[in-house]
Amino acid sequence: MKVAELMSSPLLTVHAERSVRHAAELMERLGVGSLVVEEHGIVVGIVTSRDIRLSHPNRLVADAMTRDPVCVPAEQLIWEALRTMERLKIKRLLVRDGGRACGIVTRNEIRLRISKLQDAMTGLFRPAYVQAIAEKLMAEGVPFHLLFIDVNDFREVNKQYGHPVGDDVIRGYADRLLMLAGADDYVCRYAGDEFVIVTRRPVESLGRLLDALSEPLDTGDVVISTAIGVVSSADEPGLSFRDLVGKASLLSTSRKRKGMAELPPPLLKER
Amino acid sequence: MLMSAKRMYSRRATLSLKMSEFEMPPMQDLLVIGRKAPIGPEAVRRMAEALSPEQFTVVRIEHPKVEAVLIRNSLLQLMERDTLIKIVLEEADRMISDTMVIRSELKIEVTVHREVELS
Numbered sequence: 362m363k364v365a366e367l368m369s370s371p372l373l374t375v376h377a378e379r380s381v382r383h384a385a386e387l388m389e390r391l392g393v394g395s396l397v398v399e400e401h402g403i404v405v406g407i408v409t410s411r412d413i414r415l416s417h418p419n420r421l422v423a424d425a426m427t428r429d430p431v432c433v434p435a436e437q438l439i440w441e442a443l444r445t446m447e448r449l450k451i452k453r454l455l456v457r458d459g460g461r462a463c464g465i466v467t468r469n470e471i472r473l474r475i476s477k478l479q480d481a482m483t484g485l486f487r488p489a490y491v492q493a494i495a496e497k498l499m500a501e502g503v504p505f506h507l508l509f510i511d512v513n514d515f516r517e518v519n520k521q522y523g524h525p526v527g528d529d530v531i532r533g534y535a536d537r538l539l540m541l542a543g544a545d546d547y548v549c550r551y552a553g554d555e556f557v558i559v560t561r562r563p564v565e566s567l568g569r570l571l572d573a574l575s576e577p578l579d580t581g582d583v584v585i586s587t588a589i590g591v592v593s594s595a596d597e598p599g600l601s602f603r604d605l606v607g608k609a610s611l612l613s614t615s616r617k618r619k620g621m622a623e624l625p626p627p628l629l630k631e632r
Numbered sequence: 633m634l635m636s637a638k639r640m641y642s643r644r645a646t647l648s649l650k651m652s653e654f655e656m657p658p659m660q661d662l663l664v665i666g667r668k669a670p671i672g673p674e675a676v677r678r679m680a681e682a683l684s685p686e687q688f689t690v691v692r693i694e695h696p697k698v699e700a701v702l703i704r705n706s707l708l709q710l711m712e713r714d715t716l717i718k719i720v721l722e723e724a725d726r727m728i729s730d731t732m733v734i735r736s737e738l739k740i741e742v743t744v745h746r747e748v749e750l751s
Contacts, residue, residue, distance in 0.1 A: 378678075417670045417731075424672025 362493050364442050365435035367474055368456045368464030374399045375408065381425045382418035384408055395453055395465060398426045404462045406430060407453060430455045435463060438493055443471045482528060483535035485550040488606075491559045494547045495594075495602045498561070504595040506567055508558040509609035510538075510574060513586045513617060515554035526582045530554075533580030534587075541573050557606060567591075588617035657684040662736040663702040664724045669733045673700035676733075691717060697730040710740045 373391055375384045377400040384396055388410060398406040406426030416425035432455045433442050442454055446468045456464040478487050498505050512534060519527040531554060538548050538556060545561040562570060577586045590612030592605050600608070659680060665673055673690045680688035680702055689708065692700045701720060708716065720736070728734055 377674075415668075416672070417668055419670035420672045421675045421678075423674040 362439045362474065362478070362489065363435065364433055364437045364439055364454070364456050364466050365458075365464070367439060367470050368435070368466040369393070370456075370464035372397045372462055372464060375422055376400065377405055377421065377423040377426070379422050380418065381408075381413055381416045381420045381422060384422050384425070385410075385413045385418065388413065394467075396422075397430075397455065397462065397465065398422055404430070404455065407455065407465070409453065432457045432462070433466075434458075438497055439466075439471045439474060440490070440494070442466060443468065443475065446471075480550045483532055483550050485535050485538070485548055485556070488549050488551050488557065491547045491549045491557050492602050495559045495605070498559070499594060499602070503561065504593065505559055505561050507592050507594065507605045507609050508560065508571070508574070509551070509590040509606060509613045510556040510558070511588050511590075511610070511613045511617065512554040513588055515585075518583055518585070522583060530580045530583055530585055534578060534585065537578055538574075541570060546570070551606070555610070557609075588613045590614070590616060657687070658735075659683075659688070659702060660735055661704045661707060661738040662720060664698055664720065664728055664732075664734040664736065665700045665702070666697055666728055666730040666732045667699045668730045669699070670731075671733060673702075676700070676702050693717065693721065695721060695725075697728055698724065704738075707738060707740060710742065 373387075373393055373396050375387055375396040375398055377398050388394065388396060395407055395409040397404055398408055400423075405423070406428045407430045408422050408426040412425045412427065430453070431445065431449060431451060433445060435456050435458045446452065446454060452468045454466050455462050456466055475486075478490055479485065480487055495505065495507065512530065515527065515530065518530055531550075534556070535550060538558070542548050542558070543562070543566075545566075547559045549557050551557045558570075560567060560570065571589060571591070574587060574589060577584050590609040592609045592612065594600075594605065597605060597608065657680065659676075663676055665671070665676055671679075673692060677688075677690040680690075687705055688702050689705055690700050690702050691713065698721060701717060703713075703716065720738075724734055724736075
């Protein structure tokens with residue numbers, strides 16, 4: 362999901378030497394909350410409805426605007442754009458295509474779109490999130506690992522202890538993933554009891570993550586284990602995201618089969 | 633007796649002209665610009681640049697009421713900028729509100745007294 366898909370375009374502009382009053386009327390007429398400020402064909406700032414409220418109507422737009430607006434490329438993923446806005450505590454980004462400003466994207470629009478990409482039960486993202494990240498990394502030639510994590514005997518948990526306990530297990534495991542995930546990890550709930558992590562961690566750090574993920578997890582009612590399949594994008598050049606997930610899921614299943622005898626069954630905790 | 637049906641109607645305008653010389657530049661030596669003033673620092677900078685090119689500098693200020701001060705460059709050659717701004721703000725703070733622009737004339741007189749040994 363790229364910024365270009367969410368931005369408002371074409372740019373609605375006002376000249377830096379027009380009055381704040383004029384900018385306010387223009388915003389009202391166009392039904393927008395901000396205008397890009399131009400002078401001599403160059404973007405020099407953004408003026409928002411908040412700037413308008415705080416400024417005398419006689420002032421020049423140049424005296425009310427926010428100078429040097431932060432720009433992001435149209436190709437940037439919306440999650441990265443949101444991170445930038447949250448870090449800088451700003452509500453809008455100017456979007457550029459090459460050297461040319463081509464649109465504006467707001468924090469609220471991105472948050473709304475992202476919320477639609479989140480899994481309601483766990484709060485984790487849906488697969489489209491890691492797919493977008495993985496495809497961008499592939500396009501940029503950045504190597505990564507893809508982890509396919511399958512909760513062992515989840516069906517048994519549901520059968521033996523009921524679906525509410527099963528839901529708790531999924532939520533508990535999602536919390537663990539969020540706790541373990543660092544800045545280089547992108548996590549999603551892939552399907553019912555399956556999760557995918559795309560990570561740019563170096564191998565040593567990845568090993569530590571796998572160790573932590575392989576530890577049995579006490580979710581409150583049940584102790585569960587997982588089978589994890591790992592593929593490296595560097596070892597599988599030319600494979601699509603779908604192919605990588607397929608390969609990692611098969612590895613996970615194979616590991617599950619091999620280790621079935623050794624893996625502990627889900628245990629109901631003694632209370 | 634009937635009132636006359638004829639009514640008088642006229643519209644008149646009285647013009648009064650006051651003429652005086654336009655001071656150049658109209659902003660004298662200093663302008664102290666309030667944060668909510670009808671003109672902001674950029675407008676003032678452009679005005680000063682149009683009327684007296686390269687003779688004034690806008691200094692933006694961190695102050696609750698004052699957004700910026702326009703200063704004649706020649707004053708900055710006589711006195712350090714921070715010292716000058718500090719004095720101006722101390723004085724302006726007592727009378728300015730954040731919606732005002734205050735014009736000020738500032739003269740700096742330098743007195744030198746030297747003693748030399750007579751041969």
